[in-house]
Amino acid sequence: MFGTIHRNIRLSALVLGALSILGFRSILAVDPVEKATKPNVIFVLADQWRSDAVGYMGNNDVLTPHLDRLAKESLVFENAVTVMAVCAPWRAxxxxxxxxxxxxxxxxxKPLPNEALTMAEIYKEQGYQTGYIGKWHLNGHARGEHPFSARDKPVPKDxxxxxDYWKVREVTHDYxxxxxxxxNDQKQIWEGYDAFPQTDSAISYIKKNKDNPFLIMLSWGPPHNPYHTAPEEYRKLYDxxxxxxxxxxxxxxxxSARQIIADYYxxxxxxxxxxxxxxxxxxxxGLSDNTIIVFTSEHGDMLFSKGVLRKQRxxxxxxxVPMLIRYPEKLSQARHVRAPINTPDLLPTLLGLSGIKIPKTVEGTDYxxxxxxxxxxxxxxxxxxLPVPFHEWKFMNGGREFRGxxxxxxxxxxxxxxxxxxxxxxTDPFQQQNLVNQPESKELQARLEKVLQSKLKxxxxxxxxxxxxxxQWNYLYDSSDSLRTEDYLQLR
Structure with missing residues (x-):
């Protein structure tokens, strides 16, 4: 289905590819002076790690000594907000x-279209080596196929x-x-707890590419459920x-919450x-100064707050989600950033930090x-x-479309x-008092409504x-109980 869709490739890319095939690697080598102006980018992504589950944000239960140290050298985003709190939409x-x-x-x-202009393609045009390790979740399945049919299959090269560098599983929750x-689409095994060999592969990639500008994305599956599958030595740390x-x-x-959160931690x-x-x-x-390191997550987890689990809400x-950005060369002073930053803002902001022109297809803001x-x-x-509720928060169990x-x-x-x-x-950090449509909130609500309408426009x-x-997108609901029936409003 997807192999028939091909991007337009710039003439320069064709020429470089031909030279590479002919063996002229020395011609393609990055000039050391040019390398000095191009920061490496290491993007570390976790799945379902909510913002308060780190020591540097004041959580005294969870043990995160390495992230706490990184936070002291980074921009700490207190309000990193996922535009849509579920896996594939965040990634796209x-x-x-x-x-x-x-x-x-x-x-x-659902598949991210082949013609989409993406982070790796943009950095690759600037002479970067590009690599991806871990969970992908953007290949999707063809219309009419089983909804999870692509999760155990290789992702085609196109x-x-x-x-380019590729050690990937479309989706698994077996860690x-x-x-x-x-x-080469050959099946391999991450031995043991998969985040550890994935990280080892990222380290190997960094060592091999340290003399050229590189972009590597390391995508861990945890702490997404199942919660109880962390190595025993780490589970023993939590009562x-x-x-x-x-x-x-x-x-x-x-x-139940205490047991699940202990395993989550x-x-x-x-x-x-x-x-x-x-x-x-x-x-x-020796790469610390000229390397942008980002740590973040796709979305959080309710963990029984308000009596529910998982995300979408x-x-x-x-x-x-937690988010740290360290880049000593340009972000020399560690500090907390309280203003919100949204998912579509991350790519243009990274491009801005890298000195790369932002394509017109990008909708987010460069900060x-x-x-x-x-x-x-x-x-x-x-x-x-949430344009379409599905799976864990479908219409049948109270899911609803929202904007906010x-x-x-x-x-x-x-x-x-x-x-x-x-x-x-x-004044209400645990969101226990809903002020909507209250007389005392009339002016505030009107102001926020204006902001929302501006964003939607x-x-x-x-x-x-x-x-x-x-x-519009020719999609099918993945299960019959996800359908939006006429009486779904009464089911909420």
């Missing part, structure tokens, strides 16, 4: 710098969106002795009875160890200049959305019936029912 929005209704991946296991496919719960976890779920501490290995390798190779546990200058980002909030704004202080969300949620996250989002977008 990050790689393209676009909003979900532009690139069309607003539903898991579907790798510009990444021990899991298999993956290499550049569920000693876990501190957020006040918005209902009493009837607290025992075990994954996190294991990943922190892997991050420590990666940072040590970068330092050993517009609450902070779901939409806020590199204010970050370098130590200034406020100067925005009025990040857009959050997460500003530095407030959360404002509408569904198709009108204003739904309004929280003052400064800017992104050409008409905020239509889910069926509209499914039809």
């Amino acid at each position: 929005s990050f790689l393209t710098g676009q909003y979900p209704l532009t690139h069309g991946v607003f539903y898991n296991d 579907r790798r969106q510009g990444f 021990n002795n899991s298999f993956y496919f290499d550049e 569920p009875a000693k876990i501190t719960l957020r006040p918005n976890v209902p009493e009837e779920f607290q025992d 075990a994954h996190i501490t294991a990943l922190d160890k892997a991050m420590g290995d990666l940072l040590a390798a970068v330092e050993k190779e 517009p609450y902070d546990e779901s939409i806020k 590199s200049k204010p970050l370098i200058a130590g200034e406020d980002l100067g925005n009025d909030g990040a857009l959050i959305m 704004i997460r500003s530095e202080r407030y959360t404002y969300v509408k569904d198709l019936e009108g204003p739904w949620l309004l929280y003052d996250n400064q 800017q992104t050409k989002d008409r905020f239509m029912p889910a069926d509209y977008y499914m039809t």
Whole structure:
């Protein structure tokens, strides 16, 4: 299905490819002076790691010593907001710098189009080596095929969106002795806890490419559920009875929450160890100053806050993620950034930090200049959305379409019936008092409504029912109980 779609390739790329085939590698070598102006980029992505589950944000239960050290050398984004709190849409929005209704991946296991202009393609044009290791989740399946049919298959070369070095599994939630496919579609095994050999591969890649500018993306599967599958030595670090719960976890779920969070933290501490290995390798190779290191996650996890698990919902546990950016050469002063940054903003900001021109296809905002200058980002909030509820929060169990704004202080969300949620996250950090449509909130709500409408206009989002977008993109719901039935409003 996808192999028939090919991008237009610039003449210069064709010439370089021909030279490479003929063996003229010396001609293609990057000049040392040019290399000095091109920062390396190491992007580390976790899955379902919520923003408060790190020591540097004041969590005294979780052990993250390596990330805590990295935070002291980085920009710490206190309000990194995922535009859509679910896996594939985040990935597509990050790689393209676009909003979900532009690139069309607003539903898991749908394909990012081949013609999309992506991060790796942009950096590759600038002479970068490009590599990807870990979970991909952007190949999708053809219309009418089983919804998870591509998860255990290799990703075709023309579907790798510009990444050349390739050790990838489309999707798995088995994090021990899991298999993956290499550049030649050969099945291999990540022995043991897969985040560890994945990180080792990233370290090997960095060592081999240290004399050329490189972009490597390391994508871990955890701490996404199943929660109990972290190595035993890390699980032993946590006693569920000693876990501190957020006040918005209902009493009837607290025992379950403590056990799940203890296991969740075990994954996190294991990943922190892997991050420590990666940072040590970068330092050993002398690459620290001229390397942009980003650590973040796709989305969070409710972990029984408000009595529910997982993501998609517009609450902070779901939409806020940890994010650190270290780049000593230009971001010399570590600090906390409180203004929101949204998923589509990450690519243009990285391009700005790298000195690369931002393509016109990118919709996000480049915040590199204010970050370098130590200034406020100067925005009025990040857009959050769910065009189509599905899987874990489908219509049959209360899922609803929504659009909203997460500003530095407030959360404002509408569904198709009108204003739904309004929280003052400064006075109510656990979002327990909904102020929507209250007389005392009238002016605030009107102001946030204006901001939201401006964002929707800017992104050409008409905020239509889910069926509209499914039809527009020729998608099928993956299960019959995900369908938006006429009486779904009564099911919420």
